[in-house]
Amino acid sequence: MTPAPAQIIIPAHNEGGYIVDCLASLLEQDHQGPVTTTVVANGCTDDTVERALAMAPQFAARGWQLRVEDLPQGGKVGALNHGDHLADQSGTGPRIYLDADIRMSRSLLRGIIAALETPEPRYAGGRLVVAQSPSWISRAYARFWQKLPFLRHGTTGAGLFAVNHAGRQRWGQFPGIISDDTFVRLNFSEAERLLVDQPYSWPIAEGFGTLVRVRRRQDNGVSEIAALYPQLLENQGHDSPSKPELTRLALRDPVGFVVYATVAVAVRIGKNNHDWARGR
Template sequence: MAALVRNLSDDSTSTAMPALSVILPASNEAALIARCLSSLVASRWNAAAPVETLVIANGCRDDTAGRARAQAGAFAARGWPLRVIERAEGGKLGALNAGDAAARGPVRVYLDADVTVSPDLLAQLHDALDTARPRYASGRLDITAGGVMARAYARVWRQVPFMARGVPGCGVFAVNAAGRARWGAFPEIISDDTFVRLNFAPAERVGVPAPYRWPVAEGLANLVRVRRRQDAGVAEIGSAFPQLRANDDTPPFPARDKLRLALRDPLGFAVYAGVALAVRLTPARAQGWSRGR
């Protein structure tokens, strides 16, 4: 068997059909998984049907699965099923497919392990997707950073029109049952969030006001590596799935707006522009799957 799946329902279980399934791929995320799960279980939730959470520990060489299971008591106290699926293989797309195969909820929330959600996000996503029409939704992105370079980059990145006015879904995006029917298994691609977002026309995407925290890469080298990977992911979608280009509504970033940003925040703009320039001028190295940050 290609995948090692162990103890599929070894944690808190519920016979009630969930209103929403959270699919959480996690590879070597022992340092972060408890914080992510703690934010989920602290969600405000008034629906009678529970929230189901599936952690897919894929290719882990640390105790990601064990630390996820340690949260079972908190989930059980709310009557929310928490299941941990262990796969020998790494690879986020395989993990997403394994989670989809096990999920029971009609609304699917795809969540990265380094994200922390605000208390109202799950409920707002559920309400936005409670329709028979295909819909995609995400929350208000709060980009977080620690180091000087990362903070400078994030200050400008969050003001780029696509990030400021769109529904990018970085780190967390959700679809309803009609929306999930738009594609079958996740294909082996770099950018799962871009692929899913572009399966929906702009009018089918909903941004809810509840925020979530998503960390940017730390250090100049990592910023360049991640930006190169992001650009490659977008280019790959355009090449492999040209029919999805019709749903791309990325707004322009005029030179005059860039100049205003540069004048307001010279350091931030210098770091942001420097990362973009480095991606263009330095050759990419072949790499397999890696986490985005």
């Protein structure tokens, strides 16, 4: 019996400069099973749709399906729900949610699908590796941030997360909130979240001001979930560094620590708003 295809959903708003590399990294995967990839372009004013459509013959050559949906309205939540609606018509395969600026390592898809092959609800992700940034501030921030326990041992869901069919039953439509990845992750306990030890490349915000705005938006997203879905906080986990561990990390990388701490302070003392903040 042919397994249900893995469903990859990629929301994309003006991602013409990134979507080809993202899709190319999918084509390089060593997974051999059926895959349906849906790019949901939303409110694009660039050539995201045309660039994605140009990749369709390469997907067909692999025996995989590539759908490109062109929605006139912007908004990631709407794009996610549209992609989910199409995926719901394609069986019970695993569902992978992928940002358009992510590049997956060659064996990550196979590892995620294998991890999700269980009737029990499960959530899975890869090992986040921050892409090289032209900004020295962003490089220093990323160098320190990646050493924190949550990044070293946890499944962050930033830019990429996946669930099996039973896991997808944990929620209905994506709600209209800031942090869709945190919302989904907290629908699963630590024991239900699986880290596949294969990397994926994730771009960090560029420069101090953008880092502060993006970090503030992330904090707002967590606060919003705490207010609307307080029961989910039980699944937050316990990966905050202890004071001795934080001291050791700071001594090993004082520049990275100072940048990280300065961003954190600026987030707390600056204007708290819910405006969209993009890292590039």
